Amino acid sequence: VVLVERAGTVIGAIGLADRPRPEAREAMGRLGELGITRTVMLTGDTPQTAAAIAGDLGIAEVAADLLPGDKADAVRRLGDGVAMVGDGVNDTPALAASDLGIAMGTAGSPAAIEVADVALMGDDPRKIAELIGLARWTRTVVRQNIAFSLGTKAIAAVFLLFGALPLWAAVGVDVGASLLVVANGLRLVSGRPVGQRELPILERSAVAGPTVFV
Missing domain, CATH: 1.20.58 (Methane Monooxygenase Hydroxylase; Chain G, domain 1)
Structure with a gap:
């Protein structure tokens, strides 16, 4: 929440919230159709924000307030056969630690694309299911x-x-x-x-x- 002040008096409040992409829920559904029933969200956001987004997408497992190294450690703890999807510099260690690193090509940073095994030519999360299929x-x-x-x-x-x-x-x-x-x-x-x-x-x-x- 951002408070708006004028002359020392609060005159209003603006609420800001992170919202998942409109096609993200469909992307999760397609992964479920492919038999991938376990997904984990690793994020540097606050637990409250992460829980809200995960709830919208139907993701049961969430780890928040993570640094780049924490994300990589979390990926390693998941064991074998882990695919990691990311687009930022902070995701680079986790992409390298996964069995299959997938970078979002359009929105992805050069570092993430360089480390990933696959770079999607676009930022539509539904392409992840297309890739696996x-x-x-x-x-x-x-x-x-x-x-x-x-x-x-x-x-x-x-x-x-x-x-x-x-x-x-x-x-x-x-x-x-x-x-x-x-x-x-x-x-x-x-x-x-x-x-x-x-x-x-x-x-x-x-x-x-x-x-x-x-």
Whole structure:
């Protein structure tokens, strides 16, 4: 609260409050859809301010009045599989201490972007869920490609050993498998919209531990 005074007399009061971004609640909901049910807020704000914002966003765990080093220590105490999201210089130690540091590219400081593993090209928190969904989808496509490639080569090798497959046919199988692997990988670029609602919700081990927000 800011008091307005004139000639030694208080004539009014102005109330100031930190408000979460309008899209922040939706971002938290999308993370929940991805199976990330534990989030922790680490902030240098007062406990009262932090509790109010966390309540608006549905974040149950809050640590307030933290210095940059305190944030890094809190991230380490959370264990393995921790993703840290931050944008300021004060977040740099915590970003470095996390398993996955995510910097908000537009609003992020150069130091935070330099330390982070991923820099989002924008300041929309909903992109965090898009990032995780895309990472999981990419991993699935890579596994599909490896399994298909090794499987076709193994089958072709067996047929070759028993003389049931000519050499030219084996070469054709190998080239065909490579082309199919490339085509499957291209789905990540142009075959499907990269929006959170369109991305598959797969196993949660891509970010298995808590997600930390600052």
